[in-house]
Amino acid sequence: xxxxxxxxxxxxxxxxxxxxxxxxxxxxARQLIWWAAALGMQPxxxxxxxxxxxxxxxxxxxxxxxxxxxDLYQHSSxxxxxxxxxxxxxxxxRLPEHLSVIVSNAVWQWVHDVPTxxxxxxxxxxxxxWLCLTTFAPANMREIKALTGCGLSYPSLAQWHGWLENxxxxxxxxxxxxxxxxxxxxxxxxxHLQHTGVTATSADFQWSKRRLAQxxxxxxxxxxxxxxxxxxxxxxxxxxxxxRKP
Numbered sequence: 001x002x003x004x005x006x007x008x009x010x011x012x013x014x015x016x017x018x019x020x021x022x023x024x025x026x027x028x029a030r031q032l033i034w035w036a037a038a039l040g041m042q043p044x045x046x047x048x049x050x051x052x053x054x055x056x057x058x059x060x061x062x063x064x065x066x067x068x069x070x071d072l073y074q075h076s077s078x079x080x081x082x083x084x085x086x087x088x089x090x091x092x093x094r095l096p097e098h099l100s101v102i103v104s105n106a107v108w109q110w111v112h113d114v115p116t117x118x119x120x121x122x123x124x125x126x127x128x129x130w131l132c133l134t135t136f137a138p139a140n141m142r143e144i145k146a147l148t149g150c151g152l153s154y155p156s157l158a159q160w161h162g163w164l165e166n167x168x169x170x171x172x173x174x175x176x177x178x179x180x181x182x183x184x185x186x187x188x189x190x191x192h193l194q195h196t197g198v199t200a201t202s203a204d205f206q207w208s209k210r211r212l213a214q215x216x217x218x219x220x221x222x223x224x225x226x227x228x229x230x231x232x233x234x235x236x237x238x239x240x241x242x243x244r245k246p
Contacts (some may be wrong), residue, residue, distance in 0.1 A: 008072040011197035021195035024236045028134040029057040036132045039172050044100030050090050093125040108135040117204045118167040125245045126226030137176040137237040150205045173242040186219035196235040
C-alpha cells in the first residue's frame with residue numbers, strides 16, 4: 001500500500017520541474033476535457049477536482065460558480081486561482097454535496113480503496129452529475145517494474161467497469177491507450193521519474209551504486225530487445241473514464 005505522505009513529499013520536491021516533465025499527464029488532461037465535452041458535459045455550477053496538483057487540468061476546466069480543489073497540500077502555482085481548498089487525503093475528508101462534476105487527472109492510481117471512494121463520489125454527485133477522470137492501466141511503466149520489481153498495481157478496464165457499474169454509474173467512456181517516451185539513457189529515465197514525482201511507490205527500494213549500475217546495463221539490454229537503438233523507452237498506458245449518475 002502506497003505511503004501517501006511519501007507521495008506528497010515526492011511531488012512537493014518535484015514541483016518546480018513537474019510541468020515541463022509531465023508531458024503525458026498534460027496530454028491526458030487535455031484529452032479528458034475533449035472527451036467530456038464531446039459526450040455532452042457542459043460548464044457547471046458545482047465542481048470538485050480531486051488531486052489538482054499544479055493545475056494541469058484545473059486551468060482547462062470550463063467556468064463554474066463553485067469550484068473545490070483537493071490535494072495533499074496547496075500548490076503555489078494555483079495561489080491565484082479562485083476556488084475553495086479541501087486539503088488532505090480525499091479518502092478521509094468530507095466531500096461537498098450536490099456536485100455537478102467530479103474530475104481528476106492521473107490521481108486514482110494512488111487511491112487505496114477505489115470502490116469505496118467511487119461510492120462516496122456517487123453520493124456527492126447530484127442526479128445527472130458527471131465523474132470524469134484519468135489514471136493508468138496495467139502496462140504503465142512496465143520497463144521500470146521489469147527492471148526493479150517496483151511499481152504500482154494498476155486495475156484493468158474490466159475491473160474499472162465492474163466498479164463503476166456497482167457504484168450505480170452509467171459508463172459513457174472507458175478506454176486506454178499507449179504512449180512511449182524515448183530518452184537518451186537510463187539515467188535520463190530516472191530523472192524524468194523524479195521530476196514527475198512517481199518515485200514513491202516502494203519504501204523498501206533503495207538505490208546503491210551497484211544497483212544503479214545494474215539498472216543501466218539491464219535497461220540497455222531491454223531497449224535492444226524491443227528494437228530500440230540508442231534510445232531508452234518508457235511506456236505509459238493512460239486510461240480515460242467518463243461516467244454519469246442516473
